[in-house]
Amino acid sequence: MNLKELYQEIILEHGKNPRNLRKTEDFNKDAKGNNPLCGDNVHVYLKLNGQKIVEDISFEGSGCAISMASASIMTDLIKGKNEHEAKEIVEDFLGMIKENPELMSENLDEDEKTKLMSLSGVKQYPMRVKCATLSWHTLISAFDENKEEVKTEN
Amino acid sequence: MNINQIKKEFPIFDEKIQNNDLVYLDSANSSQKPKVVVDRINEFYTKQFSNVGRSVHYLAVAATNLYENTRTSVQKYINAKDKNEIVFTKGATEALNLVANTLGQSYLQEGDEVLITELEHHSNYVPWHFLRKSKNIKINFAEINEEGEITLEEIEKKITPKTRLISITHLSNVTGAILPVKEITQLAHSKGIIVVVDGCQGAPHLKLDMQELDCDFYAISCHKMYGPTGLGVLYGKKKWLEELPPYQGGGGMINEVKKDRISYGELPNKYEAGTMATAQVIAFDQSIKFLESIGIENVMKHEADLVEYGQELLQKNNSVKLIGNPKNKGGVLSFVIEGVHPHDIATILDEDGVAIRAGHHCCQILHDKLNIPASARASVGIYNTKEDLDQLNESINNCKKIFNL
Ligand SMILES: Cc1ncc(COP(=O)(O)O)c(C=O)c1O
Numbered sequence: 001m002n003l004k005e006l007y008q009e010i011i012l013e014h015g016k017n018p019r020n021l022r023k024t025e026d027f028n029k030d031a032k033g034n035n036p037l038c039g040d041n042v043h044v045y046l047k048l049n050g051q052k053i054v055e056d057i058s059f060e061g062s063g064c065a066i067s068m069a070s071a072s073i074m075t076d077l078i079k080g081k082n083e084h085e086a087k088e089i090v091e092d093f094l095g096m097i098k099e100n101p102e103l104m105s106e107n108l109d110e111d112e113k114t115k116l117m118s119l120s121g122v123k124q125y126p127m128r129v130k131c132a133t134l135s136w137h138t139l140i141s142a143f144d145e146n147k148e149e150v151k152t153e154n
Numbered sequence: 155m156n157i158n159q160i161k162k163e164f165p166i167f168d169e170k171i172q173n174n175d176l177v178y179l180d181s182a183n184s185s186q187k188p189k190v191v192v193d194r195i196n197e198f199y200t201k202q203f204s205n206v207g208r209s210v211h212y213l214a215v216a217a218t219n220l221y222e223n224t225r226t227s228v229q230k231y232i233n234a235k236d237k238n239e240i241v242f243t244k245g246a247t248e249a250l251n252l253v254a255n256t257l258g259q260s261y262l263q264e265g266d267e268v269l270i271t272e273l274e275h276h277s278n279y280v281p282w283h284f285l286r287k288s289k290n291i292k293i294n295f296a297e298i299n300e301e302g303e304i305t306l307e308e309i310e311k312k313i314t315p316k317t318r319l320i321s322i323t324h325l326s327n328v329t330g331a332i333l334p335v336k337e338i339t340q341l342a343h344s345k346g347i348i349v350v351v352d353g354c355q356g357a358p359h360l361k362l363d364m365q366e367l368d369c370d371f372y373a374i375s376c377h378k379m380y381g382p383t384g385l386g387v388l389y390g391k392k393k394w395l396e397e398l399p400p401y402q403g404g405g406g407m408i409n410e411v412k413k414d415r416i417s418y419g420e421l422p423n424k425y426e427a428g429t430m431a432t433a434q435v436i437a438f439d440q441s442i443k444f445l446e447s448i449g450i451e452n453v454m455k456h457e458a459d460l461v462e463y464g465q466e467l468l469q470k471n472n473s474v475k476l477i478g479n480p481k482n483k484g485g486v487l488s489f490v491i492e493g494v495h496p497h498d499i500a501t502i503l504d505e506d507g508v509a510i511r512a513g514h515h516c517c518q519i520l521h522d523k524l525n526i527p528a529s530a531r532a533s534v535g536i537y538n539t540k541e542d543l544d545q546l547n548e549s550i551n552n553c554k555k556i557f558n559l
Contacts, residue, residue, distance in 0.1 A: 002505070003501075003502060003505050003556065006501070007498075007502075007556050007557075012556075012557060012558065016493070037513065038497055038512075038513055038528065039513060039514050039518070039521070039527045039528045040497075040527070041527075062527050063495065063497075063527075064495035064496075064497035064498045065494070065495055065498045065557075066497075066498070068495075125501060127501075128497070128501060131497065
């Protein structure tokens with residue numbers, strides 16, 4: 001039954017029709033990431049306003065259903081949050097994918113948590129964790145303006 | 155030939171893999187090992203171990219003889235003229251690096267051109283790229299045709315007056331295309347061009363005859379040939395191995411070492427610096443005996459039947475698109491399914507015990523050319539059956555179901 005947990009309807013749906021799969025024309029921060037082993041790649045674009053609120057977020061790239069769905073859900077959730085909240089959500093998500101049974105962030109409502117938890121099936125597939133986390137690491141890199149490409153092996 | 159009998163010689167097929175029978179379709183990546191090979195490693199370490207070529211005690215002499223026996227077996231298996239044309243390396247990757255490095259040191263000059271193909275594995279591109287950086291040589295690419303083949307005509311078209319070396323795969327690890335290596339070598343030699351062959355996929359599946367192929371170098375990966383990991387073979391024509399400088403320096407490869415001068419050992423020691431993969435070399439003799447006991451003609455016939463069967467199955471499966479359709483094809487079935495990424499395919503197949511590979515298979519140039527980021531690849535070995543391919547097809551159908559295709 002693990003496969004059903006991994007490939008939940010919401011994942012398949014986001015994988016097929018990713019949200020925010022485009023380039024924010026007036027972005028002011030961006031970063032690239034790739035998985036050298038898989039060939040998955042992602043480019044995250046951010047538009048922050050003066051209050052450091054994410055006015056727009058988008059991504060370009062290609063990858064498996066898990067990585068596309070993860071990027072899609074991430075961009076949906078992050079839009080409208082400020083930098084501090086966004087980073088806290090990323091940390092919570094990475095913690096959940098690695099070990100925590102639940103999401104704990106106070107910056108996510110129940111609906112958002114349910115959506116994110118749809119990615120938790122990945123936990124049982126260690127080789128696929130990096131597919132789910134690539135865009136999140138790349139988001140942090142965009143906030144921090146790291147010039148170097150993110151490479152997730154794990 | 156009874157495949158089920160042959161399969162029984164591989165202990166891994168007695169194992170349950172996550173509660174499934176193993177359907178191993180990843181032999182182009184690495185083959186499984188027959189019991190004789192595994193046992194030989196164990197026996198050597200438990201009863202016969204010693205380092206080779208260094209001491210005069212009984213065990214050392216015996217180990218040296220065993221080690222050299224494998225060299226002779228390899229020589230005969232690939233019909234090389236001379237035993238000293240066989241050099242052991244840590245893999246085909248090291249064999250190809252050895253060739254590029256030593257030719258780069260003493261043969262290739264700035265502005266020289268090396269012709270490779272779009273089918274090449276990274277290990278037959280990156281070492282030449284090093285020379286592009288360090289020596290300013292130029293690398294040209296022969297292009298694949300619609301079927302994913304490299305033709306003799308294409309090679310001929312890409313040869314220029316500056317081409318000094320052609321380095322090609324014998325059998326593509328993605329499209330399965332078997333290259334006309336003998337004809338390419340004839341053409342190249344008529345123009346004074348040397349030929350290096352990446353024989354990783356050729357050696358386990360094709361009849362090898364170095365004197366007939368006439369190439370200058372041929373790299374073999376033992377772990378894809380029912381042998382141990384950490385071992386490769388470089389075949390090189392004696393005149394080249396004698397003429398080229400050493401690759402790595404250290405013990406075993408020297409003749410005399412003084413404070414002001416060093417002279418190097420004779421072949422094959424010249425290229426075998428340091429303690430080698432002794433147990434693996436000795437066990438590899440069993441891989442060759444195993445292949446000989448089946449007969450390479452029988453291997454080729456069986457694998458050709460499998461590929462034809464698998465190709466037909468997958469062609470009939472709508473939404474599966476096979477990559478390449480070469481006339482001369484080895485045991486590799488690479489494919490994509492529209493709407494399902496190869497990694498998702500591999501994960502779903504794995505749930506049924508079907509082991510395939512997903513990714514670019516170390517052939518990014520080829521995947522760029524085909525305009526796909528990755529592909530799924532099922533590849534066969536001597537132990538596979540038509541039932542394995544039926545299971546592959548069934549699991550692909552499951553994949554389509556999960557993705558609502
Ligand atoms: C065509 C080809 N060339 C080279 C290699 C590298 O061989 P090895 O693993 O022995 O270094 C491989 C195996 O991955 C291969 O398939």
